[in-house]
Amino acid sequence: MKKPLLASGIPCLLTFAFSASASADTAVKIGHVAPLTGAIAHLGKDNENGARLAIEEINAKGLRINGETVRLELDPQDDAADPRTATQVAQRLVDDRVVAVVGHMNSGTSIPASKIYSDANIVQISPSATNPTYTLQGFKTTYRMVATDAQQGPALAAYARNKLKVSTVAIVDDSTAYGQGLANEFEKAAKAAGMTVLSHDATNDKAIDFRAILTKIKGENPDAVMYGGMDATGGPFTKQAKDLSVRAKVLGGDGLCSEKLADLAGAAVNNVICSEAGTALESMPGGSAFQAKFQKRFGQPIQLYAPFTYDAVYIIVDAMKRANSVDAAKIVAAMPSVVYRGVVGETSFDSRGDLKHGVISLYGYKDSKRSLIEAERM
Structure with missing residues (x-):
């Protein structure tokens, strides 16, 4: 009597095991790297939040690749804006078997990390690295979501000359790959x-x-001072210039051009003109909707490049879908043909991994509020 019971029970057990296996999601990790500690952690967390929001949305909607349900996991890492730490973090993500990486935030960390991702054949999309060297290394894994300093520096210089009528300028940079690179292009x-x-x-x-x-610059009496660096240092620089009665306008790039600059520079922020190597939030096709859901999810406004990290995650998923695979190498192979329409508009890349249609936006500050002056399509 026992044998029939055992025999009839085996199919039930097999069916249960099969059902449990079939319903299990395939976990796929996407890395994100930015400074989460230190003076510019507010910008790094802003970038991470953009990526996190995209992953939460995609998981909520449901994602199927090659007939399997895929659940994305964000693997967030802190490089502290330090090049050496960046390479250590990059290797950690390779060891974690991420299928792609959104990051790093800074040029000085993105460039050294890029070789590690290239050697591992893992896509790297920086949302904000602007130094031209980043995509001039010949790596097929390297992409960026913004224009380069070879475009941003001239755009800022052209505005200074043609609109502000600047004849003389003093330049200061923070000796990083980003700050020095931008300052040199501007010069x-x-x-x-x-x-x-x-x-x-x-x-x-x-x-x-x-x-x-x-004090030295005050003696030179320039029409403008160009500062190549981030808001954490650019804010005090701008405030101290006002305190010393330096009459010059302060010019800066995207690292300076954050919402927090007003807190860091005080009333002196109204003397700043800065550029951003991307479309202004208010000009993005999906900007207002993204701003509303970002504010609702995180309880704070967007600082700078969160829309670009958000779209970068969707671009990686788009490559997965077209490759019909979550294999890192197949995602790499699908990236050159990206044509993605997202929050920031249409994104497609040239053979180096740069945007085919970059935008430089110029901003001023009035009553300590940042406002768009003009945008130039490159």
């Missing part, structure tokens, strides 16, 4: 436009006291 374009560069000084990305440099 070349400024000279080509007929401006006189009175000086080019270097500080560092940990500096808090700029009075010695600014």
Whole structure:
């Protein structure tokens, strides 16, 4: 009597095991890297939140690749804006078997990390690295969501010359790959436009006291001072310039051009003109809707590049769908043919991994609020 019971029970057990296996999701990790500690952690967390929001949405809607249900997992890492840490974090993500990486935030961390991702054949999409070197290394895994400093520097210089009527300029950079790279591109374009560069000084990305440099610049009496660096140092730089009665306009790039700059620079922020290597949030096709759901989810406004990290995750998923695979190598193979329409507009890449249609947006501050002046399509 027992044998029939055992025999009839085996199919039930097999059916249960099969059902449990079939219903299990395939977990797929996407890495994200930005500085989550240190002076620019607010920008890094903003980027991470953009990526996290995309992953939460995709999981809520449901994702199927090659007939299997896929659940995305964000693997967030902190590179502290430090190049050496960036390479360690990159190797950690390779070891974690991520299928792609959104990051790093800074040029100085994106560039050294890119070789590690290239060697592992893993797609890397930086939402904000602007140094041209990043995509000039010949890696087929390397992409960026923004224009380059070879475009941003000239756009800022052209505005200074043509609209602000700047004739003389002093330049200061923070000695990072980003700050120095942007300052050098600006300097070349400024000279080509007929401006006189009175000086080019270097500080560092940990500096808090700029009075010695600014006192020298005050004696030079330039029409404008161009600062190549991030808001964490650019804010105090701008405030101290006002305190020392430096009459010049302060010009800066996207690292300076954040919502938090007003808190860091105080009333002096109204003297800043800055550029962003991407479409302004208010000009993005999906900007207002994204801003509303970002604010609802995280309880704070967008700082800078969260829309780009958000779209970068969707671009990776788009490549998965077209490859019909979650294999990292197949995602790499699908990336060159990306044509994705998302929050920031249409994204497609050239053979180097740069945008085919970059945009430079120029901003000013009035009553401590950032406002778009104009945008230039590259």
